Amino acid sequence: MENTQLEKILKNYQYQDFNLLAILQDIQAIENYLPRGTLEELAKRLDLPLARIYKLATFYRAFSLTPRGRHLVTVCTGTACHVRGAALILDTLERELEIKPGETTPDREYTLETVNCLGSCALAPLLIIDSKYHGKMLGTKALSLLKGEEKDVSEGS
Amino acid sequence: MSEKELVRFKIDGLEVEAERGSMLLPVALDYGFEIPHLCHHEAVSPYGACRLCLVEVTKNGRTRMTTSCTYPVEDVIEVSTDTDQIRRARRLLLELLLARSSRAELIQRVAKEAGVTETRFKAVDDDCILCGLCERVCREVVEANAISFVNRGDRKEVAPPFWDPMACIACGACVYICPTDCIKMEEKGDERTIVRWKRTLKMQKCKSCGKPFAPLFQLNWIIDKASLPKDFYDVCPVCKQMG
Ligand code: SF4
Ligand code: SF4
Ligand code: FES
Ligand code: FES
Numbered sequence: 001m002e003n004t005q006l007e008k009i010l011k012n013y014q015y016q017d018f019n020l021l022a023i024l025q026d027i028q029a030i031e032n033y034l035p036r037g038t039l040e041e042l043a044k045r046l047d048l049p050l051a052r053i054y055k056l057a058t059f060y061r062a063f064s065l066t067p068r069g070r071h072l073v074t075v076c077t078g079t080a081c082h083v084r085g086a087a088l089i090l091d092t093l094e095r096e097l098e099i100k101p102g103e104t105t106p107d108r109e110y111t112l113e114t115v116n117c118l119g120s121c122a123l124a125p126l127l128i129i130d131s132k133y134h135g136k137m138l139g140t141k142a143l144s145l146l147k148g149e150e151k152d153v154s155e156g157s
Numbered sequence: 158m159s160e161k162e163l164v165r166f167k168i169d170g171l172e173v174e175a176e177r178g179s180m181l182l183p184v185a186l187d188y189g190f191e192i193p194h195l196c197h198h199e200a201v202s203p204y205g206a207c208r209l210c211l212v213e214v215t216k217n218g219r220t221r222m223t224t225s226c227t228y229p230v231e232d233v234i235e236v237s238t239d240t241d242q243i244r245r246a247r248r249l250l251l252e253l254l255l256a257r258s259s260r261a262e263l264i265q266r267v268a269k270e271a272g273v274t275e276t277r278f279k280a281v282d283d284d285c286i287l288c289g290l291c292e293r294v295c296r297e298v299v300e301a302n303a304i305s306f307v308n309r310g311d312r313k314e315v316a317p318p319f320w321d322p323m324a325c326i327a328c329g330a331c332v333y334i335c336p337t338d339c340i341k342m343e344e345k346g347d348e349r350t351i352v353r354w355k356r357t358l359k360m361q362k363c364k365s366c367g368k369p370f371a372p373l374f375q376l377n378w379i380i381d382k383a384s385l386p387k388d389f390y391d392v393c394p395v396c397k398q399m400g
Binding site for chain 2: 049050051053054055059065
């Protein structure tokens with residue numbers, strides 16, 4: 001992130017370190033992740049220990065320290081989804097995107113994640129693409145969903 | 158001189174008194190009560206991580222279990238340090254700790270003292286019990302802020318930011334305070350390494366006796382912080398004393 005851009009965010013929060021969380025959220029929103037250089041610059045400008053910023057940045061699920069893709073693909077691997085074949089879906093996606101959960105494709109198009117039960121077990125196995133729930137998933141269906149070829153009938157959450 | 162305000166209460170039936178504001182655990186220990194504790198140290202603030210220091214506090218007829226290291230003493234409370242319920246809870250905690258850090262001698266000993274020799278939980282094998290003493294001493298006493306808790310859940314650990322120990326001055330305070338001895342320090346020639354944080358720093362050689370005595374980075378850091386003269390640490394403390 002450009003320093004001028006960081007400056008703008010900081011000004012918004014009056015350079016107050018009790019706004020640290022909000023500042024990190026703003027950086028995450030713009031960059032889709034928290035670049036190390038930006039966090040180091042932030043530490044300098046707010047005169048805060050980097051360790052304190054890093055602690056927050058690694059604590060909240062909403063933050064990522066590695067670049068995130070434009071699309072977030074999440075496979076539920078909770079118990080219900082697991083027994084209905086979540087592993088197969090995950091396998092298929094890992095193979096197709098050539099990344100592991102937590103990673104992002106080199107073209108920054110997709111980030112793959114797993115999650116532990118989203119409370120929609122009736123729809124198991126569950127696939128979430130950009131916060132949209134797709135239930136009763138199959139490996140093949142997941143692939144065509146990714147390519148935007150098929151409209152999922154059980155859509156909606 | 159301001160008079161210290163005292164509070165009076167009971168521990169296992171014994172009348173005790175303590176300064177207002179003190180925490181229950183150090184007071185009880187001072188009176189000779191034995192309460193197991195792993196994350197408490199008088200040099201740093203209480204944190205309540207290990208939960209082993211459980212006691213029962215009765216106040217206005219109501220009894221609840223709480224960690225004594227984080228409980229500020231109060232008038233008229235009654236404290237029990239050794240009930241069936243406490244023992245049961247503590248044994249469970251120790252089973253969990255034993256699963257996490259089965260090789261740590263301290264954990265083996267504390268567990269044995271509480272009658273726990275086996276655990277039904279899956280072994281993890283990490284000597285670090287996440288007591289947080291190292292990060293507290295680094296933050297509160299040394300003020301180097303080189304390490305902190307990072308991540309959460311089963312990936313939680315203490316680490317320097319980005320696993321880059323750039324702020325660590327290799328003072329060794331964390332090495333000293335770690336209860337399970339999992340932060341090691343090595344000195345080879347004129348270099349000191351804090352093994353766990355992967356920090357190696359050159360040591361300053363004493364201009365008088367020639368022995369390396371402390372990391373240069375640490376000395377400059379202190380000189381900077383305390384605005385000392387630049388040559389303050391040219392000779393080691395031993396030679397300095399002998400003048
Ligand atoms: S050795 Fe490094 S990490 Fe440990 S207390 Fe000193 S500065 Fe902090
Ligand atoms: S490294 Fe040692 S002092 Fe630090 S949290 Fe782990 S057990 Fe506690
Ligand atoms: S296990 Fe997937 S939603 Fe519950
Ligand atoms: S000593 Fe009180 S919780 Fe660890």
